[in-house]
Amino acid sequence: MQEAKNLKAYKKEVDDALQNEFLRTAMDNFAVAYRTGRVNAFAGMDVEKLVSDIADAKDYAIAHMDELFEEFKTNAEKTGVHVHLARTAQEANEIIARIADENNVAKIVKSKSMTAEETLLNHHLEADGYDVIETDLGEWIIQLRGEGPSHMVMPAIHLSRYQVADLFTDFTGQKQDSEIERLVKVARRELRQQYVEADMGISGANFALADTGSIGLATNEGNARLVTTLPRVHVALVGLDKLIPSLHDALLVNRALPRNATGQGITSYVTWITGPNACASALENKKEMHIVFLDNGRRDLAKDPIFSQVLRCVRCGACANVCPVYRMVGGHKYGHIYIGAIGLIITYFFHGRDKAKNLVQNCINCGACKAVCAAGIDLPRLIKEVLARIQDEAGHPLTSLLLGKVLRSRKLFHTLLRSARIAQKPVTDDSQYLRHLPFFF
Numbered sequence: 001m002q003e004a005k006n007l008k009a010y011k012k013e014v015d016d017a018l019q020n021e022f023l024r025t026a027m028d029n030f031a032v033a034y035r036t037g038r039v040n041a042f043a044g045m046d047v048e049k050l051v052s053d054i055a056d057a058k059d060y061a062i063a064h065m066d067e068l069f070e071e072f073k074t075n076a077e078k079t080g081v082h083v084h085l086a087r088t089a090q091e092a093n094e095i096i097a098r099i100a101d102e103n104n105v106a107k108i109v110k111s112k113s114m115t116a117e118e119t120l121l122n123h124h125l126e127a128d129g130y131d132v133i134e135t136d137l138g139e140w141i142i143q144l145r146g147e148g149p150s151h152m153v154m155p156a157i158h159l160s161r162y163q164v165a166d167l168f169t170d171f172t173g174q175k176q177d178s179e180i181e182r183l184v185k186v187a188r189r190e191l192r193q194q195y196v197e198a199d200m201g202i203s204g205a206n207f208a209l210a211d212t213g214s215i216g217l218a219t220n221e222g223n224a225r226l227v228t229t230l231p232r233v234h235v236a237l238v239g240l241d242k243l244i245p246s247l248h249d250a251l252l253v254n255r256a257l258p259r260n261a262t263g264q265g266i267t268s269y270v271t272w273i274t275g276p277n278a279c280a281s282a283l284e285n286k287k288e289m290h291i292v293f294l295d296n297g298r299r300d301l302a303k304d305p306i307f308s309q310v311l312r313c314v315r316c317g318a319c320a321n322v323c324p325v326y327r328m329v330g331g332h333k334y335g336h337i338y339i340g341a342i343g344l345i346i347t348y349f350f351h352g353r354d355k356a357k358n359l360v361q362n363c364i365n366c367g368a369c370k371a372v373c374a375a376g377i378d379l380p381r382l383i384k385e386v387l388a389r390i391q392d393e394a395g396h397p398l399t400s401l402l403l404g405k406v407l408r409s410r411k412l413f414h415t416l417l418r419s420a421r422i423a424q425k426p427v428t429d430d431s432q433y434l435r436h437l438p439f440f441f
């Protein structure tokens, strides 16, 4: 997770990341494989039309966010779900901690949720004394390492299997093989017991369907199903931007989401949850289910004429996958919590100027992110807008200030041009043109 620090310290960290051969190899291998996988996954599909349909569906949902929330709440409550609305990250964490407290929870299992990363939910719950265990393999690995995710879909992409084998060796106290299948087995063996012992499961959601009050999760490891079914309490933490009118719209998004994220036609599991399921460990055999919607600036963003489109984002991570800067330095140096082009923008809105100011100036505006965005977001333009806002708020660098002053004054501009014409004489030899710059330039 990129912390706010001065530019010099940040540049030093970026330099270090550039020297990290391990990281560069991992990122390069992934970037090459991803491009081929994505092309194959979309073969024969009208991608432009799909992206445009997703943009329209999401724009409708953004414009009707409040109505969709009310509709969702009414329908979910009919099925026995408790629906909450948190205005801030802190409020969301407090609501979830209160639910844990009221239900005498001690152990919590969690499936992957960028929204929970956004609110730093684990830190809050752990500080309150709860035992929180990540169950997504990548999330569990970075939890054991005490790190944040370096990618929104593949949180441990910066690590090699050898590093993971060393980590598992330390954790289990037994030498572990670096074969991927064996490493997966270690995780499965260690985590299975946790689901059984947990009192509460926390998940995110990819979709919140207003017309039925259901949530949808697209996952690959099956851990989210265990997290949402086995423990006696289930809490889903969901950004308001995940609200969508119906299953029809969700399925539209889901045609692009796995293809754009990992080059898969569909994820291994697509789970729809409508109301609390039966649960043998719960009182009267009925699970307690809560859905906590997070605002954290989303309602204001929805009304912003320039930036509302960022709420179309389906968190596929493709804008990181193709970003040349991300490929060079990885997500820990090119993201705060949210990674990739979208991360540069929403970090400013969700986590503040301080966290965004260093990151945003690394964008080289190549446009690769815009070309692959599943929701047709004009990412390069919005990154420039964020940079301009940060500079307006924090003050422009001296060179930009001087240049701005010169460009605003016709007289000053022409005076400087005339002076430059005289000043260049020693190197132009009275010619009007300069064929080669002097060496010291």
Ligand code: SF4
Binding pocket: 312, 313, 314, 315, 316, 317, 318, 319, 320, 340, 341, 342, 369, 372, 373, 374, 375, 376, 377, 379
């Ligand atoms: S901005 Fe677009 S490409 Fe990036 S994560 Fe969101 S939907 Fe995917």
